[in-house]
Amino acid sequence: MIGFLARRLLELAGTLAVASFLVFGAVYLAPGRPETFLLGGRGASPQLLAAIRSQYHLDDPFLVQYGRWLGDVLTGRFGESVQYRSSVLGLVGSRLPTTVTLIGMSLVLVLVFGIALGWLGAVRGGAADSGVLVGTSLALGTPSFVAGVVMQSYLAIRLHWFPDQGSGTGFADLLYHLVLPSIALSLYWIGMLARVTRTAMLDVLGQEHVTVARGRGVPERQVLRRHVFRNALGPIVTTAGLIVTGLVISTVLVEAVFTLNGVGAFLEKSVTVKDFPVVQAVALLIVAVFVLVNLVVDLLYPFIDPRVALGAREGDA
Amino acid sequence: MRLYRTCLVFAGALVLIALAAPLLAPHDPNGVDLGAAVSGPSAVHPFGADGSGRDTLSRLLIGSRTALLGPIGVVVFSTVAGAAVGVAAGWRGGWLDTVLSRGSELLLAFPALLVAMLFVALYGPGLLTPVVALSLAYLPYVSRLARGLTVSEKRRPYLDSYRVQGFSGLAICVRHLVPNIAPTVLAQSTVNFGYALLDLAALSYLGLGLPPLTPDWGAMINDGQDAMMQGHFLPAVIPCVAIVLTVVAFNVVGGAWADRISRRAA
Numbered sequence: 001m002i003g004f005l006a007r008r009l010l011e012l013a014g015t016l017a018v019a020s021f022l023v024f025g026a027v028y029l030a031p032g033r034p035e036t037f038l039l040g041g042r043g044a045s046p047q048l049l050a051a052i053r054s055q056y057h058l059d060d061p062f063l064v065q066y067g068r069w070l071g072d073v074l075t076g077r078f079g080e081s082v083q084y085r086s087s088v089l090g091l092v093g094s095r096l097p098t099t100v101t102l103i104g105m106s107l108v109l110v111l112v113f114g115i116a117l118g119w120l121g122a123v124r125g126g127a128a129d130s131g132v133l134v135g136t137s138l139a140l141g142t143p144s145f146v147a148g149v150v151m152q153s154y155l156a157i158r159l160h161w162f163p164d165q166g167s168g169t170g171f172a173d174l175l176y177h178l179v180l181p182s183i184a185l186s187l188y189w190i191g192m193l194a195r196v197t198r199t200a201m202l203d204v205l206g207q208e209h210v211t212v213a214r215g216r217g218v219p220e221r222q223v224l225r226r227h228v229f230r231n232a233l234g235p236i237v238t239t240a241g242l243i244v245t246g247l248v249i250s251t252v253l254v255e256a257v258f259t260l261n262g263v264g265a266f267l268e269k270s271v272t273v274k275d276f277p278v279v280q281a282v283a284l285l286i287v288a289v290f291v292l293v294n295l296v297v298d299l300l301y302p303f304i305d306p307r308v309a310l311g312a313r314e315g316d317a
Numbered sequence: 318m319r320l321y322r323t324c325l326v327f328a329g330a331l332v333l334i335a336l337a338a339p340l341l342a343p344h345d346p347n348g349v350d351l352g353a354a355v356s357g358p359s360a361v362h363p364f365g366a367d368g369s370g371r372d373t374l375s376r377l378l379i380g381s382r383t384a385l386l387g388p389i390g391v392v393v394f395s396t397v398a399g400a401a402v403g404v405a406a407g408w409r410g411g412w413l414d415t416v417l418s419r420g421s422e423l424l425l426a427f428p429a430l431l432v433a434m435l436f437v438a439l440y441g442p443g444l445l446t447p448v449v450a451l452s453l454a455y456l457p458y459v460s461r462l463a464r465g466l467t468v469s470e471k472r473r474p475y476l477d478s479y480r481v482q483g484f485s486g487l488a489i490c491v492r493h494l495v496p497n498i499a500p501t502v503l504a505q506s507t508v509n510f511g512y513a514l515l516d517l518a519a520l521s522y523l524g525l526g527l528p529p530l531t532p533d534w535g536a537m538i539n540d541g542q543d544a545m546m547q548g549h550f551l552p553a554v555i556p557c558v559a560i561v562l563t564v565v566a567f568n569v570v571g572g573a574w575a576d577r578i579s580r581r582a583a
Contacts, residue, residue: 141565
């Protein structure tokens with residue numbers, strides 16, 4: 001266990017190191033000269049340009065620049081936003097609560113409704129199952145920003161049930177402002193999780209041990225919970241990992257629809273104005289979340305299914 | 318089965334509409350008719366007009382071209398490049414396999430939309446930049462599949478028999494291996510079409526896709542949101558419906574093909 005954890009953490013650090021190299025290298029290779037980006041399109045005298053080049057060490061070799069940047073990042077200095085002229089860490093940090101709350105609310109919705117609908121389809125069959133299949137097909141064709149725009153038009157603007165934009169003031173108000181965004185964000189992933197849950201449960205339902213349990217007179221509720229769902233958890237947890245990362249990147253869209261002041265909208269605006277220090281930092285943050293979630297899923301696996309060795313997921317074989 | 322047939326007909330009709338769009342569109346998609354701004358459906362503008370008085374139906378029809386062309390580009394690029402990487406890794410094995418597989422794993426840590434946003438930040442918006450970025454992001458999914466299929470196919474005796482007859486590795490791969498793994502890889506690519514359409518529409522909605530004047534569904538939603546704030550829903554909701562119907566149709570068709578191929582293989 002300790003050895004596995006150490007190896008995985010090392011791999012994680014390796015992935016992040018290479019990812020940081022890619023993110024930094026991409027900006028280095030970008031067409032156009034970095035000092036013009038740093039000026040944000042404003043004209044400048046040759047003296048100012050030279051001053052900027054030396055302030056940002058732009059005349060150093062690539063690897064030296066990368067090394068300095070990585071050293072800064074490792075000590076928590078992500079540099080200064082070109083657009084706002086203040087620390088990237090502070091700018092991202094102040095927007096993090098909105099985004100984390102949005103992701104949290106959406107994740108709860110996805111887990112509750114995704115599993116419930118998948119369970120319903122697998123266990124009930126018939127019309128309920130057809131309904132689940134059609135509903136999930138529709139959900140899987142509906143990107144979060146489309147769902148957001150449609151809900152915004154009818155539930156917020158026409159019916160005034162919910163605010164149409166902004167994050168509100170205070171935590172309770174924030175939760176109220178995030179109701180529609182979190183539904184918009186979760187719809188697609190509810191469809192995906194329901195599909196996976198349904199298939200996984202149908203797979204287990206066809207196995208002999210379920211027939212045996214029923215034959216021995218175990219109550220149906222208990223059969224479903226302990227014998228079927230418990231065994232179907234593997235694919236569900238793997239998908240849940242995928243969903244967390246999907247929610248993280250989709251916040252960019254939903255925050256744009258509802259003009260929320262979160263990290264996703266910040267990334268989008270920074271991309272538009274080529275505010276590279278912010279883009280680099282947020283991109284690294286997203287990759288870090290991605291890698292961490294994968295690690296957590298791998299660590300959870302042996303607890304879900306003791307037959308699976310640590311680090312080997314189902315289907316790897 | 319009825320759903321599959323409906324979706325197949327819809328997808329086919331959409332391709333025809335996209336091909337004939339300039340003939341079908343009743344107005345110039347960028348033509349401004351200020352008197353009709355945010356008007357509802359009428360004889361002149363069957364789906365109404367947007368906030369600048371541009372005909373929604375014409376924009377929708379012309380927009381179907383980029384909506385289909387972009388994902389086709391992503392699917393073609395990612396399939397060709399991904400299959401090449403996967404077959405090379407699976408066939409040669411050894412260090413090449415290690416390098417290529419590790420590289421793919423690394424790419425998987427970057428969500429597709431993030432890769433696309435990074436590319437747009439660096440190279441500016443347009444049709445080609447997001448398509449190249451998404452192709453790169455989808456490549457590992459294709460290469461992983463192609464590598465797995467190649468490894469299991471390599472064990473089959475028919476490939477050994479070609480080697481004994483003196484064919485080069487490249488010739489065996491191109492003429493015999495690739496045709497045999499192609500159906501499974503192509504089925505996966507059909508499914509990727511839907512994802513690519515969603516990602517491209519999302520970028521275009523954010524204003525990071527096509528140039529502003531090009532009629533595109535994602536951008537139409539963004540344009541329509543202003544009119545929506547004033548209570549006119551059609552200009553934003555109609556392209557929403559178009560995206561959902563198109564993606565569902567292609568997903569159902571692609572899923573059915575993938576099912577059919579995996580059943581034939583089993």
